[in-house]
Amino acid sequence: MTVSTRPRGRPKKVTLEEIADAALALLDREGLDAVSFRRVAGELGVSHMTLYSYLDSKEALLDAMVGRALEVPELTDPHGNWADSLREVLVEIHDALVARPGVAQLILTQSLDGPWVLAIRDRLLALLRPNGFTRAQAVDAISVVVNYVLGTALVEASRGSGASPKAFGLGLDLLIDGLRRGR
Amino acid sequence: MTVSTRPRGRPKKVTLEEIADAALALLDREGLDAVSFRRVAGELGVSHMTLYSYLDSKEALLDAMVGRALEVPELTDPHGNWADSLREVLVEIHDALVARPGVAQLILTQSLDGPWVLAIRDRLLALLRPNGFTRAQAVDAISVVVNYVLGTALVEASRGSGASPKAFGLGLDLLIDGLRRGR
DNA sequence: ACCTGAACACCGTTCAAGT
DNA sequence: ACCTGAACACCGTTCAAGT
Numbered sequence: 302m303t304v305s306t307r308p309r310g311r312p313k314k315v316t317l318e319e320i321a322d323a324a325l326a327l328l329d330r331e332g333l334d335a336v337s338f339r340r341v342a343g344e345l346g347v348s349h350m351t352l353y354s355y356l357d358s359k360e361a362l363l364d365a366m367v368g369r370a371l372e373v374p375e376l377t378d379p380h381g382n383w384a385d386s387l388r389e390v391l392v393e394i395h396d397a398l399v400a401r402p403g404v405a406q407l408i409l410t411q412s413l414d415g416p417w418v419l420a421i422r423d424r425l426l427a428l429l430r431p432n433g434f435t436r437a438q439a440v441d442a443i444s445v446v447v448n449y450v451l452g453t454a455l456v457e458a459s460r461g462s463g464a465s466p467k468a469f470g471l472g473l474d475l476l477i478d479g480l481r482r483g484r
Numbered sequence: 485m486t487v488s489t490r491p492r493g494r495p496k497k498v499t500l501e502e503i504a505d506a507a508l509a510l511l512d513r514e515g516l517d518a519v520s521f522r523r524v525a526g527e528l529g530v531s532h533m534t535l536y537s538y539l540d541s542k543e544a545l546l547d548a549m550v551g552r553a554l555e556v557p558e559l560t561d562p563h564g565n566w567a568d569s570l571r572e573v574l575v576e577i578h579d580a581l582v583a584r585p586g587v588a589q590l591i592l593t594q595s596l597d598g599p600w601v602l603a604i605r606d607r608l609l610a611l612l613r614p615n616g617f618t619r620a621q622a623v624d625a626i627s628v629v630v631n632y633v634l635g636t637a638l639v640e641a642s643r644g645s646g647a648s649p650k651a652f653g654l655g656l657d658l659l660i661d662g663l664r665r666g667r
Numbered sequence: 668a669c670c671t672g673a674a675c676a677c678c679g680t681t682c683a684a685g686t
Numbered sequence: 687a688c689c690t691g692a693a694c695a696c697c698g699t700t701c702a703a704g705t
Contacts, residue, residue, distance in 0.1 A: 313687095313688070313689095314688085314689075337677085337678065337679080338678085338679065338680090339677085339678075339679090347689075347690090348689065348690050348691075349679090349690095350680095350689070350690055350691075351688075351689055351690075353680080353681095353689095354687075354688050354689065355688095358679080358680085359678095359679065359680090409592055409593070409638075410592070410593055413638060413639050413642040413643075414639065414642055414643040440651075441650070441651040441654055444636075444639075444651040444652075444655075445651055445652075445654060445655030445658070446655075447639075448632065448635040448636040448639050448652075448655070449628075449631065449632045449635055449636075449655065450635070451635045451638070451639060452631040452632055452633070452634045452635015452636065452638065453627075453628075453631040453632075453635065455592075455596060455634070455635065455638070456596050456597065456627075456630075456631050456634060459596040459597055460596075460597040467624070468623075468624035468625075468627040468628055469627075469628075469631075471624055471628060472627075472628030472629075472631070472632065472659060474662075475628070475658060475659050475662030475663065475666070476655060476658050476659065476662075478662065479657075479658030479659075479661065479662055480658065483658070496668095496669070496670095497669085497670075520696085520697065520698080521697085521698070521699090522696085522697075522698090530670075530671090531670065531671050531672075532671095532698090533670070533671055533672075533699095534669075534670055534671075536670095536699080536700095537668075537669050537670070538669095541698080541699085542697095542698065542699090668705100669704105669705080670703105670704080670705075671702105671703080671704075671705100672701105672702100672703090672704105673700105673701090673702090673703105674699105674700085674701080674702105675698105675699085675700080675701100676697100676698095676699090676700105677696105677697075677698085677699105678695100678696075678697060678698100679694105679695095679696085679697100680693105680694085680695090680696105681692105681693085681694080681695105682691105682692090682693080682694100683690105683691100683692090683693105684689105684690080684691090684692105685688105685689080685690075685691105686687100686688080686689075686690100
């Protein structure tokens with residue numbers, strides 16, 4: 302008793318996910334300049350105009366790529382140890398961006414204030430609020446650490462992943478210790 | 485006895501400085517996408533091909549714009565108070581980028597590791613070294629604060645200069661105090 | 668050396684048309 | 687609804703030619 306979930310009518314040639322994935326593959330392989338409607342469509346074997354059935358503009362494509370490439374990290378905070386949870390999430394974000402410089406470049410030109418960054422801020426707010434931070438303190442604290450993580454990740458991604466990845470952890474500890482103390 | 489410093493031959497129609505300034509005006513007015521060889525040349529009343537007499541490529545134009553727009557701050561350190569001098573310079577950099585979002589965008593896409601950032605790192609190194617930092621400590625410390633300042637300035641410049649400029653100073657104090665303590 | 672227009676190989680996007 | 691090619695208004699860059 303298999304229930305058909307196949308949509309009526311002629312099957313689509315592509316899906317939005319396939320478009321985003323093809324664009325991300327191109328980004329990883331050849332950098333942001335290679336990501337064009339024509340190139341992406343070529344990878345998928347469709348006309349470049351087909352993409353306009355799924356996306357309003359190139360900006361929409363870049364947004365879809367960010368949404369597809371980056372998960373918003375879960376925040377479990379199992380031991381109620383907010384400082385450790387905070388550190389863990391920030392390291393996770395940092396590592397994800399450094400490991401994929403093309404995606405970092407994408408964030409950078411596209412959405413330093415997009416939904417992905419907003420979602421992260423929200424999760425961190427939920428983490429800090431029950432731990433002795435007023436709302437205003439938490440908002441400021443989140444700005445400080447998020448900006449630090451983004452800045453470090455973008456700088457590291459923009460050079461050949463050159464210098465001192467351990468300096469990142471050092472600064473992160475200074476910030477988190479300072480926040481705990483000043484709470 | 486005026487000595488003529490005027491060069492021989494037909495006078496040039498433009499100078500490299502005029503090209504960079506016209507491009508920066510365009511950047512401030514209409515954003516990075518408006519900065520093209522054709523638009524800049526149009527502003528100056530010359531053929532777009534004339535720019536190739538002064539610049540090898542568009543990348544060279546963007547580099548020239550950064551060099552023209554941003555001074556590398558002086559570092560006097562008059563009272564030998566390195567922490568205050570450090571803070572002052574970092575605030576200066578932050579404010580310069582936030583005040584001119586187009587230039588921040590330029591840094592971002594072009595030269596997060598360009599000569600301007602390198603020069604700043606050098607000056608900060610000269611500031612920290614005589615104040616109880618080993619070379620390795622100083623290099624890490626500079627990475628931390630520079631990445632923080634760039635991250636904050638880029639995020640603030642990318643939104644409509646929206647949220648909490650005071651959070652910047654808060655994080656900066658946490659970092660500098662932590663560095664002093666851990667030195 | 669400096670300046671130029673034509674041409675080439677690309678873009679994103681609009682339009683009109685096909686299924 | 688989904689897909690398409692032609693066309694438009696742009697790019698950066700190469701080339702050949704002018705002064």
